[in-house]
Amino acid sequence: MTETQFLQDAYLREAEATVVAHTPEGGIVLDRSIFYATGGGQPGDNGRLEWSGGALEVATTVKAERGQIVLVPAEPQPLPAVGTTVLQQLDWERRHRHMRVHTALHLLSVVLPLPVTGGQISTEKGRLDFLMPEPPEDRDAIEEALNALIERDLPVSQDWITDAELEANPGLVKTMSVQPPRGAGRIRLVRIGAGEDQVDLQPCGGTHVARTAEIGRIRLGKIENKGKQNRRVNIHLD
Secondary structure, three states: OEEEEEOOOOOEEEEEEEEEEEEOOOOOHHHHHHHHOOOOOOOOOOEEEEEOOOEEEEEEEEEHHOOOEEEEEEEOOOOOOOOOEEEEEEHHHHHHHHHHHHHHHHHHHHOOOEEEEEEEEEOOOOEEEEEEEOOOOHHHHHHHHHHHHHHHOOOOEEEEHEEEEEEHHHHHEEEEOOOOOOOOOOOOEEEOOOOHHOEEEEEEEOOOOHHHHHHHOOOEEEEEEEOEEEEEEEEOOO
């Protein structure tokens, strides 16, 4: 398995790693990765690898079998040999915007405490699909409540629980479309707030800002009808 450095520290912008494999498609597997792999509605990271005598641009990052993370080069070119030490350099600005949007979507699920049927994250905006037969009556109230949570500058932290603990607390899972991965022995929880100020706790494998004020102001976008029972709520970084 690839060590997931992005879960240990989402603010790592550079780190050394060792090449452990190449994929048949021309991807690179490292022993550890600061690059987030596509999943949960969050795009894979991009950036650059450098090593003695070479460099390449990383177009995206994806998951593979046995817990491996694969860096996909932007163009076909000679790859660093297995065993080579490389310097990972993250496209930080793009990743940080994903972190802001992703954390804001967690808060949106607090403001709209309804089952989530889907979601997507980009650098400019994000969206959640809710099991919501009727559209909300007051759009401005949703935007105000979301920004009020952001302005409280709540800490964002993580905990780990076992599969059995999650099974005993099914209410932690808000998403109907994507279930947390089980079988690895433990599941990551993302907590927003602490103690009496805790506002959210749910399984998530994505990257998040350290405090909610870092998100910045959010603007509510379209609320779209996506079927008899579903509404898509869009948010934008202001």
